[in-house]
Amino acid sequence: MFSSLLIDKNSPYCPGCGHLNVTLNLAKAIESLNIDPLDVIVVSDIGCCGLIDPSLASHTIHGLHGRACALASGISLAIENPNKKIIAVQGDGGATIGIAHLLEAARRNFNVTLIVNNNQIYGMTGGQLSGLSSENFQHEHANINESISPFNLIELAKSAGASYTCQLVGKGDFSEYLKKAITINGFSIIEILEVCPSYGYQKYSEIENLGFGTTEFTNERKPFKLNKAEIKSLINFNESKIFFESKLDKPLKIILAGSAGEGIQSAGELFARAAIKCKLNVTKKGDYPITVGTGFSVSELIISPNEIHYTGIEKADMLIAISQVGFDYTKSKIDDSTIVLADSSIQNINSSNKIIFDFGKIFGRKNSAVASLGTLINLKNFFPFEAFEDSLLESKHRDKFLPLIEKIKTFTSEINHIA
Amino acid sequence: MAPNISLIDGSKLIVESLAQSGVEAFISYPITPANWINQYSSKRFPIMTFAPDEITVAQWISGLSVAGKLPATATSFPGLALMVESINMAFMMELPLIIVIAQRLGPSTGSATVGAQGDLMLVNGLISGGYNIPVFSISNIYDCWEVTSKAVYTAVKLRTPVILLTSKEMIMTSHSIDLNKLPKIEKVEFDYYESDEKYIPYQTNKDYVPFYLPLTNNKHQVRINSSTHDETGTIKKATVSALGNTIRLHNKIQRRINEYLMYEYKKETSDLLIVSYDISAESTREAILQLNQKGIKVSFLFPKTIIPFSKELIEIINSYKKVLIVEENLSGLLTKIIYGINQPENVFKVNKIGSMITPSEIIKEVERCFQVY
Structure with missing residues (x-):
């Protein structure tokens, strides 16, 4: 058995935050798969969920807002070993600004798992709406009188070609779904609907009452593989053959x-x-x-x-x-x-x-x-x-x-x- | 040795030099006039693919860098503009990567097939807070080989993004060159952490640069961070240790400049020094040859490590009574970097947009310089 993924059980999140349960489920999934934490690379985004790094015994890399999936994709381009697990963690805000990155990762089917912590709002900046905030949530929480249907991230990723897509409500033990996402070859995305005690839904029942449950989809597709061209020097160091004379004496x-x-x-x-x-x-x-x-x-x-x-x-x-x-x-x-x-x-x-x-x-x-x-x-x-x-x-x-x-x-x- | 002449363009030399210096991965998004570099790269690097936009390019190359594959890309102003935040990230994370900028006429989309030297202020001010990343400038066809290699060396040894600044006419014009004049290039190796002691990712000794370990290693945990962090790579607010780490990023670039400083200086018994870089350096060289034929001597200085602008170069410049700065932009960007907006009266400029500065335009200004005073 390898050591636990979780090294710091002190939650960096607000009391009652949904992100903690995601972190605990992730640790459980990695441990039950018996994966060496040093075979795991967690790529975290900007936002409350990006506070995860210090809690983990894996490699961690904390980048820019919205770019975690792209950064994870770049890491996957360097790695051919399927035992290395690259896990990107974003919020609904990060997934909104970086939506093109996750579509590209799905299209290419990179060996990356993307966890989207969807608590409906931007927590760090004061509770603004994202492209993943549900219409109902917009009605209840927005100060602005508009209601725009959110992106269906899972459908988008699925149609773009992701190997595994899953949406679920983030209460209790959902580590089995994370295990599926982590073990499948190719790109997997798991959107977790969460509470946010500061700005969002306070209880999981509120989310469930909107009709959200667990949906998942598996797509039989090969993971991305680089098309390796034959590499050779661009310069032929032996091409020169001088045969002729010129009488030219100026340019x-x-x-x-x-x-x-x-x-x-x-x-x-x-x-x-x-x-x-x-x-x-x-x-x-x-x-x-x-x-x-x-x-x-x-x-x-x-x-x-x-x-x-x-x-x-x-x-x-x-x-x-x-x-x-x-x-x-x-x-x-x-x-x-x-x-x-x-x-x-x-x-x-x-x-x-x-x-x-x-x-x-x-x-x-x-x-x-x-x-x-x-x-x-x-x-x-x-x-x-x-x-x-x-x-x-x-x-x-x-x-x-x-x-x-x-x-x-x-x-x-x-x-x-x-x- | 007999000459070994080949017809070659700057793009090809740059790509071959990148590869021989140790670059393993190349990611880009199509853009004129960097396309030849992109095309050559598809046949030269083990890892090569196009990304869907330049933000993605910058993120993918950062991912490759942190996982042990030395990456490069090439773009032009519009692509560079999209990459700015990610280059800041790579600077903060201390990721070696090489970004070739093929300058073209701006502002904005400008004119893609017209050369320019318009991006110097941008690359000088690229990092929030006024930190520098090393910027190299290519001032003749052979520089495409040697300066490129130095850029790779600097990226790896200082663990930093570097910019190789060039322009359309420099990399898309073919030249006959003597291949025997290209010095052998050594592959640059990462300075790996080899101890069994716990690895502290941003801990350094006196040379300001932490040892490298890729995120793929199984021995030590690696924490990489783009936000303000201490030497463990853990995010911190402005604590003493975190600020110390940030200040080190400034120091490593500034204090190790002699390790990557490149310039060409020819001293003549003259009151006048011409300073130029990139494509305008070649016009300057031709102008000086023509002036010599008329019996007029002038000195010249071509900075190839152009940012940070070294004090050593300032001392050379300050030893002349008159300085003429030649660059293909409207208001003199290198002049602003050296003197700010308070340009002394003994400093003259040749500036132009839309086409290369000609030798005769430089000669005319040199003659005017000699008449003043």
């Missing part, structure tokens, strides 16, 4: 501007990987509105033989614009010295240094970003096209890029021929 700032869905960010990444293959430093900064699937999408790329600190672009050396919305968003960053490579669909390009092609028609909208970057590399030769080719072939879209690479090569040789 080059390139803006790739288009619309969401045009592969702007991934094209920018492929370009950045190519630059790395040429021993260049590179930064790639994305810019887009909060909506992921619409509006502009911009990739700001800096390549440099030197270390790059400031990753923004005040004025671009080159701007690739493949959609109007992208161009409009970035046009303030160009001046007469900026080389603008733009799709023919784009209007109002005020630059004497522009090169216009039908990227959309020739390569298709989805390929325009990669094709225009490839064309720019081929035309300006700031690093070898082969590095970009390598980068494309290493990507997961290799098969798609193989014909595209040939198309870019043919296209640029035709342009160079014309030039």
